Amino acid sequence: MTLRSPTHILTGTRIRERRLALRRRQADIARAAGISPAYLNLIEHNRRPVGDRLVARLAEALEVPAAELTAGREEARIAALREAAARAPSTGELAPELEQAAEILARFPGWSATLIATARRSDALERQLINLSDRMTQDPYLLTNLHEVLSAVTSLRSTATILAEEGDVPVEWRHRFHANLAEDSLRLSTTAQALVAYLDGFETEGGIFTPQEEVEAWMAAGAPPIDKATDLASDAARALARDHLARMEDERAALPDAALAAASEEGDPLRIATRMRAPLDLVMRRLAALRPPGFEEAGLLVCDGSGTLTLRRPAPGFPLPRPGDACPLWPLYQALAAPQTAISAQVETPQQHRFSTISYATRSQPEGAFGPVLTRAQMLILPVEKAANGPAPVIRIGASCRICPRIECPARREPSILSPAPAVQGP
Numbered sequence: 404m405t406l407r408s409p410t411h412i413l414t415g416t417r418i419r420e421r422r423l424a425l426r427r428r429q430a431d432i433a434r435a436a437g438i439s440p441a442y443l444n445l446i447e448h449n450r451r452p453v454g455d456r457l458v459a460r461l462a463e464a465l466e467v468p469a470a471e472l473t474a475g476r477e478e479a480r481i482a483a484l485r486e487a488a489a490r491a492p493s494t495g496e497l498a499p500e501l502e503q504a505a506e507i508l509a510r511f512p513g514w515s516a517t518l519i520a521t522a523r524r525s526d527a528l529e530r531q532l533i534n535l536s537d538r539m540t541q542d543p544y545l546l547t548n549l550h551e552v553l554s555a556v557t558s559l560r561s562t563a564t565i566l567a568e569e570g571d572v573p574v575e576w577r578h579r580f581h582a583n584l585a586e587d588s589l590r591l592s593t594t595a596q597a598l599v600a601y602l603d604g605f606e607t608e609g610g611i612f613t614p615q616e617e618v619e620a621w622m623a624a625g626a627p628p629i630d631k632a633t634d635l636a637s638d639a640a641r642a643l644a645r646d647h648l649a650r651m652e653d654e655r656a657a658l659p660d661a662a663l664a665a666a667s668e669e670g671d672p673l674r675i676a677t678r679m680r681a682p683l684d685l686v687m688r689r690l691a692a693l694r695p696p697g698f699e700e701a702g703l704l705v706c707d708g709s710g711t712l713t714l715r716r717p718a719p720g721f722p723l724p725r726p727g728d729a730c731p732l733w734p735l736y737q738a739l740a741a742p743q744t745a746i747s748a749q750v751e752t753p754q755q756h757r758f759s760t761i762s763y764a765t766r767s768q769p770e771g772a773f774g775p776v777l778t779r780a781q782m783l784i785l786p787v788e789k790a791a792n793g794p795a796p797v798i799r800i801g802a803s804c805r806i807c808p809r810i811e812c813p814a815r816r817e818p819s820i821l822s823p824a825p826a827v828q829g830p
Contacts (some may be wrong), residue, residue: 414458416509417472419447421465435464480503484515487522548598555591559584596808614639617645619715646712651692657681658689667695672783673745673760683745683763687783691716700786704735708778716785720756722802730800730807731814735782738762742778749787749797753808757787757797 422432433443438459445451448633455469462469483502488499506514562583567573574581617640625654658681666675667690676686691703702718710729717723723728734748742764764780801807804817 411736414453414472415446415449415451416506417455418443418461418465420510421467421472422447425465427465432464436460453809481508485518486507487518514515514754545598548594551594552591552598555587555594558587559591562587580798599806605666614643615713620642622647622716654689654692655686658685660693663689663693664695670697682765684765684779684781687761687763687781691783698785701783702784704740705779705781706735708739710736710739713779714781718758718786719787720752720754721758721784722752722754724803728803728805730803732798732800732812733782734760734762734779734798738764738780738782739778742780750800751797753801759785759787 404780422429429443429447430440433440436443436457438457439780442451446453446512447612458472459469462472464473484504484507485501488501488504509585537591562580566577566580621640621644656734658679662679663675666678669675669678672686672690675681675690676683678685688703688705690698691701694701700718702715702721703716704712705714706712712729715723729736734750738746743766744763746762748760748762749757750760762780762782764778766776768774768776799809799812801809801812804812804815804819807815807819809815810819
């Protein structure tokens with residue numbers, strides 16, 4: 404009797420594809436799994452069921468986790484493939500072979516994952532476009548600000564035209580016109596900055612386009628157990644979440660919650676590390692994860708040697724950029740140049756919110772003495788009133804150059820789309 408279950412089809416085909424990828428004979432795999440080559444041939448052609456124990460033996464012989472050979476979430480992936488095919492534009496007489504979705508998924512998992520991810524991203528972009536369109540036409544705050552901008556521009560143009568075309572204007576009136584120009588320019592600048600900040604805030608609202616953003620949003624909702632990583636939409640996000648949660652479990656075992664909470668009364672992460680005889684970077688990560696008394700609003704940023712942020716857990720009020728963009732003045736990046744040295748600094752945002760930061764970088768060679776040197780830096784962020792006592796320089800930072808109003812910043816790498824308010828000239 405031929406079995407047509409999608410689960411069996413996927414399992415048998417995956418076994419065959421894995422064996423062929425290893426260039427192993429059926430006889431060798433069958434011998435290692437304790438079955439006959441003829442029975443393995445029937446399994447590979449999806450004509451025999453495969454129990455859990457047999458799958459485990461075959462997985463060991465094929466040098467692959469058993470989960471890679473079984474169905475697991477395959478039904479959902481098959482449905483996602485079919486949905487992607489149904490949403491694709493028509494190609495004339497050639498219609499997608501929906502009945503072959505299971506076979507395609509088994510034989511070409513990489514292409515299938517790419518197709519599913521592309522379809523999901525297309526759906527997300529379509530939803531974002533609809534959302535932006537609705538807000539552009541219906542958002543009262545946006546419409547009010549746009550009207551204010553147009554009003555200020557019209558007033559500026561009228562005043563400038565009078566000054567340019569009227570020849571000799573009495574001194575008293577000229578002073579009034581100059582005052583009007585200054586007032587309208589200030590109003591335009593203020594409104595434009597507020598409008599840009601508002602637009603920048605909802606450009607990606609509800610739009611999560613990278614696995615890192617997906618995991619960060621998922622983690623921000625709580626601290627779920629490792630087995631809940633399957634709740635995420637993409638395979639890449641699930642893998643990142645599992646790695647992150649497993650690392651958190653290891654760090655919790657190395658630095659238990661109760662011991663860290665008791666030591667947190669020291670207030671200073673360096674003193675906590677000394678008291679607990681633990682690495683400072685571990686203490687910083689655990690403080691941001693546990694948030695014991697005195698560190699309830701702690702945030703943490705982690706970057707690799709290239710400066711790319713790999714973990715973002717912001718403190719309330721601390722400006723975060725989009726992925727791939729950040730303020731070069733963050734002490735986090737200074738730490739990359741001085742590994743194993745704690746850098747303490749106070750930072751001030753454009754909104755004049757102050758934070759105390761401790762940045763610390765480490766280096767490792769996981770592949771041995773002749774392997775590459777890997778650098779990782781992290782920055783613990785605390786509201787300034789909760790910072791450890793002691794003087795520290797104040798660094799004026801932003802989120803990213805594109806929307807930072809500090810035009811004269813020495814670290815600026817691109818022009819800001821925000822213009823400074825013009826100085827008001829007196830008569």
